[in-house]
Amino acid sequence: MEITRMEKKASLLLLCMALVCRTAFCIPPGDDHKTLAIGAAAPNFSLKGTDNKMYSLSSFKSSKLLVIIFTCNHCPTAQAYEDRIIQLVVDYKSKGVAVVAVMPNDPASVRLDELGYTDISDSFEEMKERAAKKKFNFPYLYDGATQGMTTAYGPATTPHVFIFDKDRKLRFQGRIDDVEKPSKTPTIFDTRKAIDELLEGKEVTVKTTKVFGCSIKWSDKKASVTKGFEEWAREPVTLDVIDEAGVKELVKNNSEKLRLINVWATWCGPCLIELPEFVTINRMYRERDFELITICLDDTSKKGKALKLLQQRQASNKNYLFDLDKKFALIEAVDPAWQGALPYTLIIEPGGKIVYQKQNVIDPAKLKEMIVDNRLIGRFYQ
Numbered sequence: 001m002e003i004t005r006m007e008k009k010a011s012l013l014l015l016c017m018a019l020v021c022r023t024a025f026c027i028p029p030g031d032d033h034k035t036l037a038i039g040a041a042a043p044n045f046s047l048k049g050t051d052n053k054m055y056s057l058s059s060f061k062s063s064k065l066l067v068i069i070f071t072c073n074h075c076p077t078a079q080a081y082e083d084r085i086i087q088l089v090v091d092y093k094s095k096g097v098a099v100v101a102v103m104p105n106d107p108a109s110v111r112l113d114e115l116g117y118t119d120i121s122d123s124f125e126e127m128k129e130r131a132a133k134k135k136f137n138f139p140y141l142y143d144g145a146t147q148g149m150t151t152a153y154g155p156a157t158t159p160h161v162f163i164f165d166k167d168r169k170l171r172f173q174g175r176i177d178d179v180e181k182p183s184k185t186p187t188i189f190d191t192r193k194a195i196d197e198l199l200e201g202k203e204v205t206v207k208t209t210k211v212f213g214c215s216i217k218w219s220d221k222k223a224s225v226t227k228g229f230e231e232w233a234r235e236p237v238t239l240d241v242i243d244e245a246g247v248k249e250l251v252k253n254n255s256e257k258l259r260l261i262n263v264w265a266t267w268c269g270p271c272l273i274e275l276p277e278f279v280t281i282n283r284m285y286r287e288r289d290f291e292l293i294t295i296c297l298d299d300t301s302k303k304g305k306a307l308k309l310l311q312q313r314q315a316s317n318k319n320y321l322f323d324l325d326k327k328f329a330l331i332e333a334v335d336p337a338w339q340g341a342l343p344y345t346l347i348i349e350p351g352g353k354i355v356y357q358k359q360n361v362i363d364p365a366k367l368k369e370m371i372v373d374n375r376l377i378g379r380f381y382q
Contacts, residue, residue: 033218035154035173038207042066042168043152047102047141048124050131055100055139057168064096065198066164067191069176070104070155070216073130076117077213078158080180080380082134085159088176088191089137095199099138103127104150104158105217111228112283114214117379119368122217147219157213161191165198172198174209180381232283235316239307241300242320247333250293250320253348257289258376263334263344265297266306270361271343275313277364281371282317289376292317295334297327297342349376 036043046056060066069085071078089099107123120126124142131140143149153162163172172194177186194204242250253259262278264271275294282292294315298306300323310319322330331340335357338344347356347370356370371377 033151033154033216035156036152036162036170038170038173040170042068042162042164042170043149045141045143045149045152047143047149049139049141050124050128050136051139053139055141059139060098060100062096063098064166065098065195066168067092067097067099067195068153068162068164069099069101069159070150070153070162071101071159072103072105072122072214073120073126074105074110074115074118074122075158075214076380077180079117080182081159081176082136083182084176086134086137091192092195097195097199100141101136101138102141102143102149104143104147104155106144106147106219106221107217109217109219109221109225111225112280113228113287114217115284116288117372117377119365119372150216155211155216157211157215159213160211163191163194163198163204171204172207174206175211180212182380232316233314235314237307237311237314237316237319239296239303239310239319239321241303242295242322244326244329244333246320247295247322247330250295251334251346251348251354252352253350255291256350257291258350258371258374259346259348260290260292260371261295261334261346261348262292263295263297263330263342265342266302266309267298268342272309274343274361274364275315277362277367279313279315279317281364281368282315284368285371285377286317290371294319295330296321297330299323299325347371347374349374 042057044057046054049055071081085099085101103122105122107121110121115121120129122144124144127140127142159176161172161174161176162170165171174190176191178188178190179186190206190209194206197204250261260281264275266272278292278294286292294317296306296319298321300321303321306321331338334344335346335354337357339359341359343361345358345362346354348354355374372379
């Protein structure tokens, strides 16, 4: 039967609509990421752990059961389960159960605004940092370079558990338990129940469950990262003049947000070096109860120069200019303990409580850690 011109146009339109929907919702192309079926054999792998050792299925051949958990650094749900995974190892290691964690994300596909619950992303070096800080008692493997193991197993989120029996057949895949918040007690311990049943030689009662957490950051999501930087570059950058009374109000922080204040100047070399770090921090946390404010100490006649520099750095946060002729008044208004050297940085909680103050350059890693561990921010959903 001959296809009419109208039918061809309709088919083309449907195809275009499908492509748009696939792009808009980040649906992975094809069926490459199907979750491994119950009863399937464990696909082999060869990955480096944060201890710089190589691991494969044979690394765990002496274990009765193998529990593989796909998790990561940046996801709030993954962080909420870290201590429970550590305890899982403690409780089952002597029973012949091996637990291994795999980081599935391509770090280049993680946007800055997806890091609002963490101080680090998902690179191999950052995995080492997290493993050391949390004292992981299990191998933590990096699959971000090729995502080969992740494709073979098909986790849907972080975390996602896969339990294999002594013959390395998949007997359970799903969640750890039914409660994400560490402050609450779970009522259904899915992973533990499956392990106990297998150790007792029983059939697993519940073989699969729904999972909850952050989506896998596949390598084809890099375009979204690029788009994010393009959007931030188009955001307006402003610079308003502020007086002594205005600065005092900023320090009082009568808001409900954690306030980060950086005092800088265009003639201060260290200030210019660290300014991009503040831009990054703002992009990470500004969707939380957080705000960045900068105060420039250039002379008001140099406002154009200061604004241009802020625009070049894409500092779309709130920026102020304070007249340099009144610098001693500013010092007292910001913090009487400040000696006056630039740059100067403060973290102020609502109500005016100063919880961090730094004269000279910041340590970006330490500053991010302090922000995300503050009671107003936090690493997981409250």
